Amino acid sequence: MKKKFLAVICLFVFLTSCVSVKEYKKIYLNDPDMKLSANQNERFENNFQVYREGASGANSGKTGGGCGCN
């Protein structure tokens, strides 16, 4: 587990050395479907998944609060 995590961190550090994209060349990256967060309508799915599954988190969603017992 520790090795996997370190590998992901190393990969990320490596990737940060990639070529820098200028603002005026970000037309594709600025497409609404390219955003790096969950869509607004996924919040409800995220809520029920937190309730119905043992795992949660690491998706910008809620990680606590509320019961979800039903």
Add this chain to the structure above:
Amino acid sequence: MRNTILFILAFFVFVDFTTGQQTDSTKVYKKKVLENAEVDLLMSLYNQDGVHSPVNGGIGTEKLVDGTPTITISIPLSDDDVLTVDAGISAYTSASSSNINPFRSTPVYLKGASLTNTVTTLTGASRGGGTVVVPTPNQTIVGYVPIGTPWLASTGASHADKNKAVHADISHSSDSRNFIVGSNVSYSKEYDYTSYGFGGNLTGLFNEKNTEIGLKGSVYLDTWKPLYPTELREYMDYGAATFQSQGYFNGVKILNQSGVQTTAYMPSAFKPWDSKGRNSYTLSFFASQILSQKLQVALFFDLVMQEGMLSTPYQRMYFADKPNYYIGSASDISIYTSPLNEHVYQLADDIERLPTSRYKLPIGVRMNYYINEMFVLRSYYRYYIDNWGLKANTVNLDLPVKLNQLFSVTPSVRWYDQSQADYFGPFETHLSTEKYYTSDYDLSKFTSMQYSMALNYTSITNSFHIGSLGLKNFNLKYSYYDRNDGLKANIFSVGVKFVNNY
């Protein structure tokens, strides 16, 4: 009380932050972080059913219907500051909460006009609710007896509830727009559960905004108002010596496994909670990187600590090493775990018991690729591990397809797999000698698939107006969720975003 004080302190920090920004404005022109106020109206309808209800110890209906209207308003307070307020109500009916008291009254008849008796008035309120059957002319009601089944939701007072939630968030961007700080407070309330939350976040953008790194902290201070299963509540209220002759059990027949009336039922393992708090502390790390003009990636990492009452007070347990006791019809005892059982309910030995701390470690990676003007590929993977022995993997793929400048459709598929938590056991498999136990299948080993389809409309001109609000975006989404332990769910959501044009 402690939670209230902490919440008030957090609120003052929040207000102070808001007013503190007034001195940070500059005279030079800056593009506003948010040009105009935005209003999001969201609504979801969710229903599920399954065969492993935790309130019945791991068997029975899991039927649940939930509707959640939500409104989110984002307001630019200045060039640099944005206030977002989010409020919603989740109204639900649930077999799990209704079967805290699973019993309903059923009349006992004698046929023939000459046989008349005084009707015993055991009302629905005290007996768990339910429909009283009107006798035909040649029948006489001679009394009512309580019956129940794990395969039907009772209609008692607890079958429906509302969760009211409000969340306020404020963010401040630096003049360069390369640093963002924010704070938030939240509150939610349902009949037996109250939650206060607060937190803060810090985000930095580097390398010509090609790299983004964020840190976020959240605290939730929650309080239970514990509701126990009816039979255990009576045991708690009246004590071992008299609970079968007072209150709910007065005049009610308790049957043993052979269907013979007995007074031997004694849930001595049950002890009410001595604490009611549940706190969650989360530290989240986020980093994203643009890799090319069409590819970007993000890493999410949370460290979550929970402490307090992490179990649910009305989830029943049945021990393998304890005799079974029932209320209802003796003829259905032999088919108790089958959906054919309509008239008998097994009395609990205890409620679930789980450790008072849990550490969660989820790591997620999201990678989005702009294939061409028509297709975008959105991918997400998460690995999760916690100290309850639960490990999980999640993979999600979305493929937005642009039909034209205004419309797009997005098919999605999500695969999820988890191992069993250390404390899980199916119906009536745990032993009374164990320290921790649960029959909640949300903690069992399972695999689930979710299939979704979304339709999205984005207006370029915001030409459709309601007053000063112009329509910016409209989306519909349907998802079908299939868990391989029998749980199925449907969720339908609709969202509309308006922008204030004036």
